[in-house]
Amino acid sequence: MYRSLSLYIDGAFIPADERTTRPVRDPATGTVIGALPLATTADLDRALAAAQRAFAAWRNTPAHERSAILRRVAELARERASDIARCITLDQGKPLAEAKGEVVTCADHAEWHAEEGRRIYGRVIPARAPHIRQFTVREPVGVCAAFTPWNFPFNQAIRKMVAALGAGCTLILKGPEEAPSAVVALAELFHDAGLPAGCLNVVWGEPAEVSRYLIESPIVRKVSFTGSVPVGKQLAALAGAHMKPVTMELGGHSPAIVCDDADIDNAATVLARFKLRNAGQVCTSPSRFYVHAKAYDRFMAAFLTQMREVRVGPGLDPATQMGPLANPRRVAAMQQFVDDARGHGGQIVTGGSAAATGYFFEPTVVTELPDHAMLMRDEPFGPIAPVVRFTDLDDAITRANSLAYGLSAYAFTGSTARATQLANTLQSGMVHINHIGAINPEIPFGGILDSGMGREGGAETFDGYLVTKYVTQV
Ligand code: NAD
Secondary structure, eight states: OOOOOOEEETTEEEOOTTSOEEEEEOTTTOOEEEEEEOOOHHHHHHHHHHHHHHHHHHTTSOHHHHHHHHHHHHHHHHHHHHHHHHHHHHHHOOOHHHHHHHHHHHHHHHHHHHHHGGGOOOEEOOOSSTTOEEEEEEEEOOEEEEEOOSSSHHHHHHHHHHHHHHHTOEEEEEOOTTSOHHHHHHHHHHHHTTOOTTSEEEEOSOHHHHHHHHHHSTTEEEEEEESOHHHHHHHHHHHHHTTOOEEEEOOOOEEEEEOTTSOHHHHHHHHHHHHTGGGGOOTTOEEEEEEETTTHHHHHHHHHHHHHHOOBOOTTSTTOSBOOOSSHHHHHHHHHHHHHHHHTTOEEEEOOOBOSSSSOBOOEEEESOOTTSHHHHSOOOSSEEEEEEESOHHHHHHHHTTSSOOSEEEEEOSOHHHHHHHHHHOOSSEEEESSOOOOOTTSOBOOSGGGEESOBSSTTTTGGGEEEEEEEEO
């Protein structure tokens, strides 16, 4: 049912052979479904050498040839979406439809970067003397090291791959050891699409050891990471010590403000459904709900209906709407949030418990929490929603802006003036008003403050992978 797993170095898929392996588990049952080969130091050195060698040719490959390969990746991703999705559900846990949706929307990312990569322009700068020509060109930064997490294992890896490769960089990517099938499938897509050997390399290992080794290597010129704030800060510090630029897509603790003049039922329904997507393991998940006191009862009625009705089960069951959490750490974390909430006088209105088998946790709603409770301060990254009241919008905005996170924010109001106020004052890389906007490739995705730096997607997507060279010529 599951797939074979390998490293991918210098255009070759490398099985475990004598290497150490790490078990891969099905989160719905906890049973071992695969063995992931971990890279040796010699493997990492080979990946570095291959990426360096390949860069010399890939940076000079015409953009329209690079574009054709990315477009072929998109086609292959669509063709293979069902098989890839099945393995994502097996090792990550999300419902099959969500997994398939992830793969199909990522084909769009590959296609979009194929097109944008053909439009990386420099500019002519008017000179101060008629015999001087001066201009800029944008050159690929070099070999990149990328580290991607387990919550959207296909999406987060392909976004880094297409941005780096589309800009003319080569890369070594370490994917999530707990949910590795998507990244191996991606390596196959690029391989079969004709990507030259060495342009993309996939390695696995002990995350801290692999990231240190790659970031400290003089061959690597750029670091890109998606994951938690603490790890992002460690990697950014290490990269900084070696003067390497970073793109950091880190955690969030997104506020959702619901005003009394909003369409309350719609707000509750939309927010509850998005909250439980991927069992809440989404960095942009709404995770602090501030509801106007006058709208509170109506909001809670609709919100609780949604949270209670969702069908929780194994991701391969077509009836399942929410799967298990991806690993036992998240289950333990949910229990800690619930215990802390109870300790702060919080009411567990629904849910609050883990299942006996698999890594399941019930959709959970907590009320009556003070702002200093753990759930109101730390990113839950799971199916747990604290709902609190407000009476003054300025105060709600202050509370929403009170944390060091700044990834996504949500607001619902029927007033244009309030919508404008919310858009202007919410401190966040992304603000969604009266709906949950899709994260399509043309959207500049990313955070401010502790939630990271740099953008993936949008017109900014290649910025982190390019350097500007100024040329003056007489
Ligand atoms: P974690 O901080 O241990 O790991 C997060 C990710 O970083 C994992 O994929 C892990 O393999 C990787 N990682 C950890 N240490 C690393 C290192 N030194 N070098 C390179 N990679 C490293 O946390 P976790 O328990 O796996 O995940 C839970 C937390 O991670 C959540 O609270 C959430 O904030 C965050 N997270 C965020 C995203 C996101 O999309 N921004 C995705 C997944 C996890």
